[in-house]
Amino acid sequence: MRVLSTFTSLFGLAVSVRADGNTTQLGLIRKASDPQVPPTYPIGVPKEPFAKTAGQLFNINGTVGYFAGTNAWWLGHLTKNEDVDKAMQQIADTKYKIVRVWGFGDINSGFRPTADTADPLRVWFQQHPAPNDTEANQVALINYSPENGLPRLDYVVSTAERLGLKLVLPFVNNWADLGGMASYASAYGGADASVSFNFFENDRAQRVYRDYIRVLVERYRSSPAIFSWQLCNEPRCEGCDPAVIYNWAANISAYIKQPDMDPHHMVSLGDEGWFGANAGYREANNASSLAYESHGGVDFWGNLNISTLDYGTFHLYPSTWGYSFSWGNRWIEQHADAGNRAKKPVVLEEYGSPQRNDHSTVLLPWQQVVLNTSIAADQVWQFGPANLSFDVTKMGDEFSVYADAADFVTVSQKHAQAMLDKKVVM
Ligand SMILES: *[C@@H]1O[C@H](CO)[C@@H](O)[C@H](O)[C@H]1NC(C)=O
Ligand SMILES: *[C@@H]1O[C@H](CO)[C@@H](O)[C@H](O)[C@H]1NC(C)=O
Ligand SMILES: *[C@@H]1O[C@H](CO)[C@@H](O)[C@H](O)[C@H]1NC(C)=O
Numbered sequence: 001m002r003v004l005s006t007f008t009s010l011f012g013l014a015v016s017v018r019a020d021g022n023t024t025q026l027g028l029i030r031k032a033s034d035p036q037v038p039p040t041y042p043i044g045v046p047k048e049p050f051a052k053t054a055g056q057l058f059n060i061n062g063t064v065g066y067f068a069g070t071n072a073w074w075l076g077h078l079t080k081n082e083d084v085d086k087a088m089q090q091i092a093d094t095k096y097k098i099v100r101v102w103g104f105g106d107i108n109s110g111f112r113p114t115a116d117t118a119d120p121l122r123v124w125f126q127q128h129p130a131p132n133d134t135e136a137n138q139v140a141l142i143n144y145s146p147e148n149g150l151p152r153l154d155y156v157v158s159t160a161e162r163l164g165l166k167l168v169l170p171f172v173n174n175w176a177d178l179g180g181m182a183s184y185a186s187a188y189g190g191a192d193a194s195v196s197f198n199f200f201e202n203d204r205a206q207r208v209y210r211d212y213i214r215v216l217v218e219r220y221r222s223s224p225a226i227f228s229w230q231l232c233n234e235p236r237c238e239g240c241d242p243a244v245i246y247n248w249a250a251n252i253s254a255y256i257k258q259p260d261m262d263p264h265h266m267v268s269l270g271d272e273g274w275f276g277a278n279a280g281y282r283e284a285n286n287a288s289s290l291a292y293e294s295h296g297g298v299d300f301w302g303n304l305n306i307s308t309l310d311y312g313t314f315h316l317y318p319s320t321w322g323y324s325f326s327w328g329n330r331w332i333e334q335h336a337d338a339g340n341r342a343k344k345p346v347v348l349e350e351y352g353s354p355q356r357n358d359h360s361t362v363l364l365p366w367q368q369v370v371l372n373t374s375i376a377a378d379q380v381w382q383f384g385p386a387n388l389s390f391d392v393t394k395m396g397d398e399f400s401v402y403a404d405a406a407d408f409v410t411v412s413q414k415h416a417q418a419m420l421d422k423k424v425v426m
């Protein structure tokens with residue numbers, strides 16, 4: 001029996017993984033398809049109804065209305081329960097309802113997390129095989145270690161249940177942070193993966209991805225804390241016809257909605273919201289413009305037609321896209337308009353600007369537009385916690401709005417309340 005690799009957890013516990021997915025210690029690392037697993041997430045009787053759509057709005061715990069939320073990608077990657085408790089309590093105190101948390105943490109066999117990788121605490125959920133492994137050994141493994149595996153995400157889910165928070169869990173990252181599609185490319189992409197790998201149409205990558213989805217969905221599907229399953233963080237298929245992502249998103253969302261999976265929770269895409277020319281929003285005086293030419297093979301307007309996706313998602317980062325901040329107002333209005341035409345809720349699920357401690361100037365005008373349109377919810381990028389046991393700026397960035405910073409009251413607290421107070425017109 002060949003040992004593929006050995007990981008040392010934060011607590012110094014060596015966990016050896018064998019090629020067949022059996023483990024030498026405690027059985028903490030398993031194949032996704034192993035019938036003996038998962039060690040199930042402890043779930044009581046759901047105390048709240050599941051979040052769902054209500055026309056172009058959401059119904060959370062019986063209330064139909066507008067909601068604000070945030071992103072805190074790192075919550076499932078924290079290693080101490082007290083830190084999760086504190087950060088999520090601060091999020092709930094802000095009156096945020098929807099929290100987007102990475103439901104992934106991919107590594108490749110042979111990977112040694114170091115302090116300078118995106119996740120300084122070295123939590124991971126799925127390990128892909130080494131690229132040069134034999135076909136027979138090409139098995140992805142799930143990490144059930146309480147110290148640094150899926151139980152870390154369990155704790156986030158149970159804390160969300162306790163606090164009445166609703167989670168959006170993306171299954172994979174377009175970007176290489178926390179592994180992402182690059183880790184699938186490395187394992188399943190063959191010798192020239194860097195030029196030819198297409199995650200969305202690679203059969204083996206898709207089989208592993210679907211197995212991973214099944215692990216998470218079966219684990220949390222009876223939890224009222226799930227707001228929506230999300231296919232990807234910012235899916236892009238560079239140079240592809242939008243049909244590639246459309247077909248993939250239709251297929252995977254239908255897979256999740258199957259009766260034996262989870263027909264009850266919402267499903268979303270997690271895209272940046274790029275329009276194609278067909279939506280009619282390209283500005284008249286602008287022949288070529290990143291946001292309106294199905295960038296990365298994404299057609300927001302077309303994807304709204306997928307019946308198994310419950311709502312539309314879009315992001316807003318003018319500072320990295322080469323647009324002015326004021327253009328952001330139109331971007332929000334255009335997506336609200338598309339939602340009105342398609343009669344679906346639309347969520348501005350990431351927006352931010354890189355002015356540490358002074359985000360108000362840029363974000364408040366956008367929030368005014370959100371309040372003045374049919375956008376059902378918005379989620380700022382991202383929540384910056386206070387008083388955790390370690391230097392939280394390691395998980396953050398200059399876009400983070402910290403709970404102990406001067407701009408937190410206006411950008412976070414007042415806006416969350418304003419969304420809750422907004423009158424519902426159906
Ligand atoms: C994995 O472990 C189980 C239980 O110990 C054993 O029955 C099975 O044969 C093992 N699988 C392989 C491929 O060795
Ligand atoms: C696979 O490749 C890595 C480096 O790319 C090498 O370190 C390792 O020994 C190889 N494993 C096998 C089984 O050939
Ligand atoms: C959910 O609704 C129930 C019934 O109205 C209420 O008792 C409970 O406090 C609500 N939960 C939250 C987190 O608001």
Ligand SMILES: *[C@@H]1O[C@H](CO)[C@@H](O)[C@H](O)[C@H]1NC(C)=O
Nearest residue numbers: 206250251252253254255256
């Ligand atoms: C999704 O695609 C897979 C692979 O092509 C196929 O087996 C499956 O039936 C499709 N699922 C749905 C729900 O369309």
Ligand SMILES: *[C@@H]1O[C@H](CO)[C@@H](O)[C@H](O)[C@H]1NC(C)=O
Nearest residue numbers: 283285286288289290322323
């Ligand atoms: C046209 O699009 C570019 C980005 O591609 C942007 O910088 C510019 O401001 C746009 N011009 C107008 C008039 O909207």
Ligand SMILES: *[C@@H]1O[C@H](CO)[C@@H](O)[C@H](O)[C@H]1NC(C)=O
Nearest residue numbers: 278299301302303304305306
């Ligand atoms: C979406 O569906 C409508 C009606 O079913 C159709 O008219 C429209 O062309 C579709 N849009 C896209 C982009 O497929």
Ligand SMILES: *[C@@H]1O[C@H](CO)[C@@H](O)[C@H](O)[C@H]1NC(C)=O
Nearest residue numbers: 329333368369370371372373
């Ligand atoms: C709100 O929207 C309406 C029409 O959609 C527009 O006329 C008005 O100027 C907007 N107000 C603000 C403050 O953006």
Ligand SMILES: *[C@@H]1O[C@H](CO)[C@@H](O)[C@H](O)[C@H]1NC(C)=O
Nearest residue numbers: 090385386387388402403404
């Ligand atoms: C952080 O701790 C300080 C000192 O106990 C306290 O005053 C402050 O309110 C805490 N911040 C948050 C956001 O909880």
